[in-house]
Amino acid sequence: MTARATLAAVQGPVEDLDAPLFDPVAFRLTEEQAALAAKARALGQAVFGPRAARYDRDATFPTENYRDLHAAGLLGICIPKAQGGLGADYQTYSIVAAEIGRYCGATALTWNMHVCSTLWSGPLADDLDMDPATRAEHERRRAVHYRRILDEGAVYSQPFSEGGAAAAGAAAFETQARPVPGGWIVNGKKIFASLAGHADYYGVLCTEIGDDGKASRRNTLYLAVPAKAEGVSVVGDWDPLGMRGTVSRTLLFKDVFVEEDAALMPRGVYYQAATRWPHMFLTLSPTYMGLAQAAYDFTVKYLRGEVPGTPPVKRRMYPTKQIAVAEMRIKLEQAKALWFQAITEARANPSKEQVLRAYAAQYTVMETANDIARLAIRTCGGQSMLKALPLERIYRDSRCGSLMLPWTAELCLDRIGREALYEPGETDG
Numbered sequence: 001m002t003a004r005a006t007l008a009a010v011q012g013p014v015e016d017l018d019a020p021l022f023d024p025v026a027f028r029l030t031e032e033q034a035a036l037a038a039k040a041r042a043l044g045q046a047v048f049g050p051r052a053a054r055y056d057r058d059a060t061f062p063t064e065n066y067r068d069l070h071a072a073g074l075l076g077i078c079i080p081k082a083q084g085g086l087g088a089d090y091q092t093y094s095i096v097a098a099e100i101g102r103y104c105g106a107t108a109l110t111w112n113m114h115v116c117s118t119l120w121s122g123p124l125a126d127d128l129d130m131d132p133a134t135r136a137e138h139e140r141r142r143a144v145h146y147r148r149i150l151d152e153g154a155v156y157s158q159p160f161s162e163g164g165a166a167a168a169g170a171a172a173f174e175t176q177a178r179p180v181p182g183g184w185i186v187n188g189k190k191i192f193a194s195l196a197g198h199a200d201y202y203g204v205l206c207t208e209i210g211d212d213g214k215a216s217r218r219n220t221l222y223l224a225v226p227a228k229a230e231g232v233s234v235v236g237d238w239d240p241l242g243m244r245g246t247v248s249r250t251l252l253f254k255d256v257f258v259e260e261d262a263a264l265m266p267r268g269v270y271y272q273a274a275t276r277w278p279h280m281f282l283t284l285s286p287t288y289m290g291l292a293q294a295a296y297d298f299t300v301k302y303l304r305g306e307v308p309g310t311p312p313v314k315r316r317m318y319p320t321k322q323i324a325v326a327e328m329r330i331k332l333e334q335a336k337a338l339w340f341q342a343i344t345e346a347r348a349n350p351s352k353e354q355v356l357r358a359y360a361a362q363y364t365v366m367e368t369a370n371d372i373a374r375l376a377i378r379t380c381g382g383q384s385m386l387k388a389l390p391l392e393r394i395y396r397d398s399r400c401g402s403l404m405l406p407w408t409a410e411l412c413l414d415r416i417g418r419e420a421l422y423e424p425g426e427t428d429g
């Protein structure tokens with residue numbers, strides 16, 4: 001589909017547009033939120049859904065989808081309106097991203113990496129402390145990134161995993177930035193770097209090393225390293241179980257010079273964000289909220305004999321099917337309600353209760369998406385897992401959610417238990 005055809009799909013009525021994941025009246029969405037979610041849903045249903053099987057089969061990046069996201073203005077969803085973007089806040093972005101996740105998990109997940117470069121440097125950074133001069137400099141710098149995204153369709157990624165303890169927040173990043181006149185020299189390695197070889201800028205988290213040579217999490221820098229910079233390379237293959245279109249290969253940085261204006265956040269601000277704005281790590285969940293809805297929707301259509309490409313055989317009359325659908329619906333409603341509450345509470349300095357709820361929401365969405373997909377396959381039966389249909393891809397893609405650091409399902413359990421039982425600084429000694 002051409003960009004022109006895509007725009008037509010988004011602007012005009014899409015035949016049989018799916019119902020919203022979050023009903024605007026029931027969830028009290030603003031008109032703007034409802035309109036943006038509808039735009040994403042139309043693009044997802046009419047354009048991304050039909051392409052998803054190919055990216056999955058070939059483990060190739062959804063480049064065409066990114067052109068369409070640019071044409072629809074969605075690359076700049078969280079860029080402030082004053083700077084030409086759509087000005088979406090955290091909650092709005094999350095709702096829109098979940099709609100895209102229903103149709104192509106890999107597109108939604110990689111788009112999240114891109115959007116975070118604008119969300120974290122934009123509305124989130126606006127909530128953090130900076131002296132006036134630092135803030136003015138930050139605003140000047142982020143405007144450079146925003147213009148590239150809006151004018152040129154530049155795509156940003158977010159590689160922070162390294163295979164050590166840093167991505168879980170337990171140690172300083174081993175990728176290092178050494179200050180030099182005009183910028184930094186970056187050296188290091190990032191694994192599972194979604195969009196590797198396809199982003200224009202890699203939003204690398206690394207540790208600035210001063211004269212004492214010591215590495216501290218407080219000195220984390222968030223730098224947009226140009227993909228074409230000398231010393232940047234992409235290595236290794238990519239043939240995973242799910243989320244195959246993310247192309248999350250390994251990135252190497254060997255003596256890469258990065259100029260000062262590449263800083264997506266000023267010194268010390270990433271550390272401040274990670275400690276004061278914890279919902280920043282919940283942004284991987286909208287994709288999986290969408291996948292959960294997709295697995296449920298597929299099952300209802302399939303049992304009603306309405307999935308295109310399958311014989312119009314109804315299976316809904318069997319009590320076992322009805323009970324399974326009821327179980328799936330309950331899990332879906334539980335995940336949606338908790339998740340919607342958590343994305344609504346995202347802010348600087350959330351209360352302990354809000355942070356515990358955010359972990360619980362992440363855990364619930366990541367585990368429930370795969371659980372619903374599992375039940376969907378068991379309930380629909382063998383024909384439903386054929387590759388001609390989307391369910392088996394949803395099943396594989398949804399398996400990946402619990403593995404995403406820093407808030408893996410395991411780490412969410414770990415944190416909820418510890419933080420519920422201990423106040424900061426408390427010990428048993």
Ligand SMILES: Cc1cc2nc3c(=O)[nH]c(=O)nc-3n(C[C@H](O)[C@H](O)[C@H](O)COP(=O)(O)OP(=O)(O)OC[C@H]3O[C@@H](n4cnc5c(N)ncnc54)[C@H](O)[C@@H]3O)c2cc1C
Pocket residue numbers: 113158159160161162163164165167168170191192193194195242243246248400402403404405406408409410411414
């Ligand atoms: C499809 C996909 C796309 C991805 N895209 C990106 C990306 O764009 N950018 C990016 O930075 N990363 C990305 N990741 C990586 C992801 O966030 C994890 O870093 C990766 O899955 C870690 O794998 P690992 O086996 O090396 O984890 P390990 O570090 O070996 O951890 C294994 C498990 O142990 C647990 N664990 C880890 N640390 C601790 C600890 N301190 N205490 C207790 N338990 C712990 C966690 O539950 C974790 O799941 C992606 C992953 C997938 C699957």
